[in-house]
Structure formats: C-alpha cells, structure tokens
Amino acid sequence: MKRIAIVGAGVAGLTLAVETNAVAEVTVFEKSRGYGGRMATRQADSFQFDHGTQFFTAKSEQFAHFLEPCIAQGYVVRWDAEFVEIESGKIISRRNWAEGPPHYVCAPKMNELARQMAAGLDVILEARVAKIVESGSRWQLYDQNQAMLGEFDWVVLSIPAAQAFDLMPVSFCARGPIGQKQMLGCYSLMLGFTQAPPVDWQAAFVSEADISWISNDSSKPGRHGPYTLLVHSTNRWAEANMDTATETVIEYLLQELEQVAGINASSADHVGLHRWRYANIAKQDGERFFIDPGQRLAAVGDWCIHGRIEAAYLAAYELAQTLKAQL
Ligand SMILES: Cc1cc2nc3c(=O)[nH]c(=O)nc-3n(C[C@H](O)[C@H](O)[C@H](O)COP(=O)(O)OP(=O)(O)OC[C@H]3O[C@@H](n4cnc5c(N)ncnc54)[C@H](O)[C@@H]3O)c2cc1C
Structure with missing residues (x-):
C-alpha cells in the first residue's frame, strides 16, 4: 500500500483521509490539540x-x-x-x-463532526509539519524541531492557501495558482x-x-x-x-x-x-483541487471553491477520487 501524509485535520483533510483510508496507509498531521480546524469550538x-x-x-x-x-x-x-x-x-x-x-x-x-470523522483514522495531533524534503521517490516530513515525522509516497496539504504555498516543495506544479489565492x-x-x-x-x-x-x-x-x-x-x-x-x-x-x-x-x-x-475566501473559479501526479503532491481546501464547510468537503472528496486512481 502507498503511504499518504495529509497535513491538516480540518474538514478537507479528514474528508480526504476517510475517502482514501481503505486503499492507502494514511497519516494525518495536525498542529493543534484538536480536530476540525476552522470548524472550531x-x-x-x-x-x-x-x-x-x-x-x-x-x-x-x-x-x-x-x-x-x-x-x-x-x-x-x-x-x-x-x-x-x-x-x-x-x-x-x-x-x-x-x-x-x-x-x-x-x-x-461545532467540532463534533470532525471528532467523529477522525475516529478510526491515524491522526497525530500537536504535530506541525515545518518542512517537506524529497528523498528518492518519497517525501520526508519534519516538524519545527527538525524531527522526522515520517516518509511518504504522497503528501497532500489541506491547510490555508498561504500556508500551503510556504510549505510546499518548489517543484509542485501548482505553486503559481495557489500563490494567487487571497484569503x-x-x-x-x-x-x-x-x-x-x-x-x-x-x-x-x-x-x-x-x-x-x-x-x-x-x-x-x-x-x-x-x-x-x-x-x-x-x-x-x-x-x-x-x-x-x-x-x-x-x-x-x-x-x-x-x-x-x-x-x-x-x-x-x-x-x-x-x-x-x-x-x-470569496467564490473561486478554476481548479477545484491541485494535484501533481509526477511529484506525488496535492493541495486542497475550501479556498479552492469558496470559504464554506460544504466547499471544503467537496474539494477534498473530488481530489480523493482522482488520487485513488493514481495509487
Ligand atoms: C470566523 C469564521 C466563520 C466561518 N463561518 C462559516 C459558516 O458560517 N459557514 C460555513 O460553511 N463556513 C464558515 N467558515 C468557513 C469554514 O470554517 C471553512 O470553510 C472550513 O472549515 C475550511 O476547512 P479546511 O479543512 O479547508 O481548512 P481548515 O479548517 O483551516 O483546516 C486546516 C487545518 O490545518 C492545520 N494546519 C495548518 N498548518 C499546519 C501545519 N503546518 N502542520 C499541521 N497542521 C497544520 C490547522 O491547524 C487546521 O486544523 C467560517 C470560517 C471562519 C474562520
């Protein structure tokens, strides 16, 4: 099974994890103490x-x-x-x-939905991903203390656009359009x-x-x-x-x-x-998620569609269907 790292346990990250968990070894990294991101209490x-x-x-x-x-x-x-x-x-x-x-x-x-979605998933809380480094055909994730969090075939960023832009490897083909998103x-x-x-x-x-x-x-x-x-x-x-x-x-x-x-x-x-x-973020035109199969990187969030829970869910659900076909 391929190993997928998902960065961010908001609605988008958890949706993606729920959708791919049966066909891949999925780990979600979340910097906060709880699940849900902006769906917060x-x-x-x-x-x-x-x-x-x-x-x-x-x-x-x-x-x-x-x-x-x-x-x-x-x-x-x-x-x-x-x-x-x-x-x-x-x-x-x-x-x-x-x-x-x-x-x-x-x-x-409000964060009860996220808590329920996270049940049965491998979610590591209080784990901030600070660096993503290529290692052969895999990606290594590191936290802010330079400790390695793991090595993965795919990395998906489900965090706000500006944070995704800062964290993503420069080789990710969607850097340009993601950098334009204004939250x-x-x-x-x-x-x-x-x-x-x-x-x-x-x-x-x-x-x-x-x-x-x-x-x-x-x-x-x-x-x-x-x-x-x-x-x-x-x-x-x-x-x-x-x-x-x-x-x-x-x-x-x-x-x-x-x-x-x-x-x-x-x-x-x-x-x-x-x-x-x-x-x-205001309603967006264009891609509903970003995926780079060559680099095995993707990024998703409400910011692909609109600043709404439903948008975060749909963007991640649609990315999951495309990602599953790549595994
Ligand atoms: C004040 C406010 C009011 C809102 N009101 C509504 C509303 O009434 N109705 C509605 O539908 N929507 C509303 N929204 C929007 C809704 O909350 C979002 O659309 C939705 O929660 C986005 O989900 P997401 O998973 O894309 O991102 P997020 O919820 O932002 O999840 C991203 C997660 O990634 C984590 N993270 C970030 N960086 C890292 C890192 N480096 N390493 C590890 N983890 C990281 C964050 O801690 C967070 O948990 C509101 C938002 C806000 C802020």
Whole structure:
C-alpha cells in the first residue's frame, strides 16, 4: 500500500483521509490539540463558543448524502434560529430558519463532526509539519524541531492557501495558482453572560457596519451552558486591523455591537477575542483541487471553491477520487 501524509485535520483533510483510508496507509498531521480546524469550538470556564464556522448548508447532493448518517446519529442537527437582518443599526427583516432549507450545526459543539470523522483514522495531533524534503521517490516530513515525522509516497496539504504555498516543495506544479489565492481575516468576539441580555433573536446578518454577524451561540441545539454571544467583524475591518492591539479591537467591536444591535455587553462575565488570519475566501473559479501526479503532491481546501464547510468537503472528496486512481 502507498503511504499518504495529509497535513491538516480540518474538514478537507479528514474528508480526504476517510475517502482514501481503505486503499492507502494514511497519516494525518495536525498542529493543534484538536480536530476540525476552522470548524472550531472554544471552552472558557462554563462558556462555550463556536468561534469559527457558525452553521453550514448542504446545497449539493454529494454533501447532503454525506450528512445523512451524521443527522441520523444526532451530531448534525438543524438550527431553527430566529434570524434577523440588521442594516445601518435597524432590523430590516425577520424570519425563522424553520421555514426554508436547513441550517445545520454540530451538537453538542461545532467540532463534533470532525471528532467523529477522525475516529478510526491515524491522526497525530500537536504535530506541525515545518518542512517537506524529497528523498528518492518519497517525501520526508519534519516538524519545527527538525524531527522526522515520517516518509511518504504522497503528501497532500489541506491547510490555508498561504500556508500551503510556504510549505510546499518548489517543484509542485501548482505553486503559481495557489500563490494567487487571497484569503481574508476575521475577528471573533466571544461574550459570556450569567444574566442573559434582552435579545429576541438568535442569529443576525449585519450590513453597513464593521461587524458582519452576531449570534446567540448557546441557543444552538445540544448546548446546555450559560448564555453566549458570538460577534464576527467584517473581513474588511479585520484586514485593516490585523496588527491592532487586542484590547483596542475588543473595545471597538463592543462599541459596534451596541451601536448596531443595541446590545450593551458591559455586564458580560467573559470577554474573549480570536484573530483568524486566514478565515475566508470569496467564490473561486478554476481548479477545484491541485494535484501533481509526477511529484506525488496535492493541495486542497475550501479556498479552492469558496470559504464554506460544504466547499471544503467537496474539494477534498473530488481530489480523493482522482488520487485513488493514481495509487
Ligand atoms: C470566523 C469564521 C466563520 C466561518 N463561518 C462559516 C459558516 O458560517 N459557514 C460555513 O460553511 N463556513 C464558515 N467558515 C468557513 C469554514 O470554517 C471553512 O470553510 C472550513 O472549515 C475550511 O476547512 P479546511 O479543512 O479547508 O481548512 P481548515 O479548517 O483551516 O483546516 C486546516 C487545518 O490545518 C492545520 N494546519 C495548518 N498548518 C499546519 C501545519 N503546518 N502542520 C499541521 N497542521 C497544520 C490547522 O491547524 C487546521 O486544523 C467560517 C470560517 C471562519 C474562520
């Protein structure tokens, strides 16, 4: 059996591993302590936050089919949120997501889907791949301490485009187009309350402001902790403020929250901030994955299609079908 190294245990990397595991010896290397990448959950005392992906949809038959057993087993569930659109500080529309196509979340937390996918796979956590070196007809992977992580026939990078560009061997034929992909940043403000603020909706798209999204995270199904609010900055504001001090970003986003939605968060018992350097990417044309059969290298991620869970899944699923034919 050929040996495949997959770098990154987000949705794309795990999809690829699940799809190829029966026909190859697959190892996934993940730099973090947990699975899921940007489909992430953070615990702060008793407060729980999905500080990356908020919800996901299934527009393609392939992804809907993949989700069927996850829904049947209860760790992917509909979130029938009371949803509003806020423009220039005013609610301009309101509807319940029970009416219309499903908006899914994972339960009891967003990274549960990744945890389930990783079961039965060889995933090595807290293993950052820092260097990939050719050795005869194989690739050797090294961590940041120069320790060898293993030797493989194929290497697939399922990490954000800029990181893939930095890590991939220069001989990879897709370096040019991958180097052109532009991912954008985002700030996630996490607010925990023992006394819930007076908000009569659970999810909001915001326009004409520097925040783009507000949700009552603890209202998602399967959560039993105290009230939490999650606020996302716009990508534009984050890009302009990537190096701004954490306290300044928090102060500004709290002001915006009050101005846009009338929510005064001064009574919050927990205030946290996460900076996503590579959060999202606009819809892409072109290749849905990158593969170089001559070099036995590939790269994939949501950034091939669109910054969405469904896109990460589809790009990796399609790469897996092509890769299997090469093994
Ligand atoms: C704030 C935010 C909100 C979002 N909201 C939504 C939403 O509501 N709906 C939706 O569908 N999508 C949303 N997304 C997008 C969604 O999260 C992504 O499309 C999806 O998670 C991408 O999956 P991926 O596997 O391609 O990449 P990632 O999830 O980024 O996975 C890459 C993995 O590689 C690891 N890694 C990186 N470098 C290395 C290395 N050198 N060695 C080892 N491991 C490494 C990382 O730690 C990470 O776990 C959001 C994203 C963010 C950040």
